[in-house]
Amino acid sequence: MKKEEKKVEEEKKEKVIDVKSGLEKYKHLKIFGITLIIVAFFLALLLSLVVILRYMYSFNSESTPESQEDKQVVLNVTEEENAIINVVKNSSSSVVSIAVSQLKLKSGEGIVDEVSNIGTGFVVDTNGIIITNQHVVSDTSVTYKIITNEGREYEIVEILRDDINDLAILKVDATSLDAIELGDSDNLLVGQTVIAIGTPLGEYAGSVTTGIISGLNRSVRTSSGWFGSTTKVYEDAIQTDAAVNPGNSGGPLISTEGKVIGINFATTSTADNISFALPINRVKQRLEEYRTYGKFIRPYIGISYRMISEFEAIYYEDVVAGALIVSVDSSGPAAKAGISREDIIVKVEGEEVGQSLAYIIQSFKVGQEIEIELWRAGKTRTVNVVLGEGD
Structure with missing residues (x-):
């Protein structure tokens, strides 16, 4: 009996030892597993950091020149805007509206002197010499006047018309007008920036539009009269995408140097952003003839x-x-x-x-x-x- 009890106790001890041994093994495996997870986590984190750092280095090395380029573009645009602003400041006082004065019979008012803006011109001599288009002042039966940017009015006392070049020279009695400098239309480049100032639609005096020279030496056909019965062809015209609307005719096309390079004279109703100007060098000879002889030769x-x-x-x-x-x-x-x-x-x-x-x-x-x-x-x-x- 004692032997059997002793045997049972020994078996219990063996079972306790086996359980303890199993628990010890489980604890070791658990610790090993946790260690593996921690090591794997840190390895993944390290690998991610390496990838991120390499990407950031690559991005910075590629984007740095682009950033410098962007900065340069912004700087250039600012310079161009400043150039345009300065041209407008210095030139606007030389641009005038051409107005026509006509006697009209109005109901309840009788005969009134009605004045309306019909075009644009620009001063080339402080003593009252103005350039515009011939078609702006083609009617010889009416009285014309100019209106300056400051609102001063001067009656035109003399008009010389050159219908071949669609050019007119006007004279007013004045001695202190602001004159604009004439440039050289023989040295123009397609793509260069230009500024147009005028009185579009006969209402908005001093309006400014900008664009580029789209083409040179264009042949332009214009029509007038009943059903376009009268046509004229102008050679060597400057093409621009600067907006030129009715009322802008006779106004200056100006370079970013602030010099007149052309006289705006025509636009097209069948397409947008196509307008034309007469080269200013064509005007210079006629202007010199007027100053020397008082007429065109x-x-x-x-x-x-x-x-x-x-x-x-x-x-x-x-x-x-x-x-x-x-x-x-x-x-x-x-x-x-x-x-x-x-x-x-x-x-x-x-x-x-x-x-x-x-x-x-x-x-x-x-x-x-x-x-x-x-x-x-x-x-x-x-x-x-x-x-x-x-x-």
Whole structure:
């Protein structure tokens, strides 16, 4: 009996030892597992830090030049804006509105003197010489006046009109107007910034628009009269995307140097952001003539003509383009050189006559002898013409 009890006690002791041993093993495994988890966590954290640091280094090395570029762009835009602001400050007082004064009969008021703005001009001489477009002041039956940026009004006492160049020189009795400097339109670049100042729609005097030179040496055809019956072609026009609306005509197109490089004269109703200006160098010669002689000195050939159409060019066989002589002044230079009615002028000094014979002729001087190639009855011939002085 005692042996059996002793045996039972020994078995209990063995079981207790086994349980304790199992618990010890479990504790060791638990500690080992926790250790592995902690080590794995720190390894993952370290790896993440390495990846983040490498990404940040790569981002900074790539973005630094871009940031400098962005800073430079912002600086350039600011400089351009400041240049435009300075031009407007210095030039606005030289830009004037052209107004027409007409007597009109109004119900309940009788005959009143009605004044309305119709265009823009700019002062080129402190003693009252203003430049604008000829079409702005084409009506010889009305009275015109200028209105300065400060609101001062001056009646125009003299107008010289050059319809070939759509140019007019105005004179007012003044001695202290602010004049703007004329630039050089022969050295323009496509893409350079330009500023237009004027009185769009005849209401908003001193309005400023900006843009760039979109093109140079453009040929521009304009129409006027009933159903566009009268057409004119202007060569060497400056194309710009600066907004030029009715009322801006005759206003200056100005460079960022503050110098006039063109006279705004035309826009198109069929497309946006396309306007045209006459090169200022074309004006300089006429301005010098006015200052010296009090009039324009124009070369004169002594003919009336019209440009032949494409259909007529087919009829005239070998003639591609040219000026068909409609009439000849019997005492003029053309008649003396043997040019007759229905002759077609196809070349002047070797230059083909495209759309503007008058423009080509005016590039020469009074008294100069020029060579003209004619088409007559299927044959070409050459004559020399000594240019006279026109009215």
